Amino acid sequence: GAGVMGVTEEQVNDIVERALQLYSEDRIGLVDYALESAGASVLNTRCSETYETGTALMSLFGIPLWYQSQSPRVIIQPDVHPGNCWAFRGTQGFVVIQLSAEVIPTAVTLEHISKAVSPMGSINTAPREFVVFGLQNETDHQGTPLGQFTYSEEGNPIQTFPVQNKHAESYRIIELRVLSNWGHPEYTCIYRFRVHGDPVNRTQ
Numbered sequence: 001g002a003g004v005m006g007v008t009e010e011q012v013n014d015i016v017e018r019a020l021q022l023y024s025e026d027r028i029g030l031v032d033y034a035l036e037s038a039g040a041s042v043l044n045t046r047c048s049e050t051y052e053t054g055t056a057l058m059s060l061f062g063i064p065l066w067y068q069s070q071s072p073r074v075i076i077q078p079d080v081h082p083g084n085c086w087a088f089r090g091t092q093g094f095v096v097i098q099l100s101a102e103v104i105p106t107a108v109t110l111e112h113i114s115k116a117v118s119p120m121g122s123i124n125t126a127p128r129e130f131v132v133f134g135l136q137n138e139t140d141h142q143g144t145p146l147g148q149f150t151y152s153e154e155g156n157p158i159q160t161f162p163v164q165n166k167h168a169e170s171y172r173i174i175e176l177r178v179l180s181n182w183g184h185p186e187y188t189c190i191y192r193f194r195v196h197g198d199p200v201n202r203t204q
Contacts, residue, residue, distance in 0.1 A: 028109060028160055032194040034174065036076040039100035043138050043173065045072050046094040075190045080157075082113050085189035087125070091181045093188060096138065102172040103197030105146055107162045108132050111192040114157040124183035127151050127190060131179060132163075134171035143175055144168060153182045160196075170200040 034040045072086045072095050086095070112126040129150055133143030147164030174195050181188040 030196040033099040034195040043096045049089040085191040087187045102200045105197040107196040109160040109194040125189040127178045129179040131177045133175040135173040
């Protein structure tokens with residue numbers, strides 16, 4: 001029924017739900033082995049060129065949302081607000097991450113902002129097709145494919161993908177390779193990338 005100020009309970013629930021979706025970062029309930037604060041690090045970005053611009057590319061009510069050149073490190077940090085992403089030039093980019101522990105990968109999670117908070121009302125800078133590889137070491141340019149995935153433009157901002165290669169070994173180094181985006185001609189943005197898996201105990 002109608003409650004305070006004629007706002008229905010349903011509307012309140014809807015508002016709360018949306019707020020939770022915007023502000024909950026880790027609610028998928030899976031340990032993230034690509035989290036910087038837990039010991040993960042970005043080793044390199046191969047040849048991807050960070051997209052730089054002297055001014056904020058977007059603003060909402062005069063608040064700049066996207067500044068020049070965020071470091072690729074932002075993709076392994078939990079702060080996901082509009083503009084706090086790593087943008088690379090074009091539609092294809094690579095990032096190599098050393099995980100906080102050696103794991104047998106079971107899933108990966110890719111995150112972008114929701115269309116609701118995007119100043120343009122679209123997320124055409126979001127990655128579309130991407131591949132994830134397990135690497136034996138930093139100089140391993142071949143890698144073992146763990147799966148090729150598609151980030152849905154219409155889906156939840158946080159999307160988790162089970163690893164497709166069921167025979168994957170354990171890895172400490174993972175490469176994320178973005179193959180395409182949702183239509184932006186100049187750059188692609190990655191907000192957060194997570195790696196989930198079963199840790200391998202190497203102490204025996």
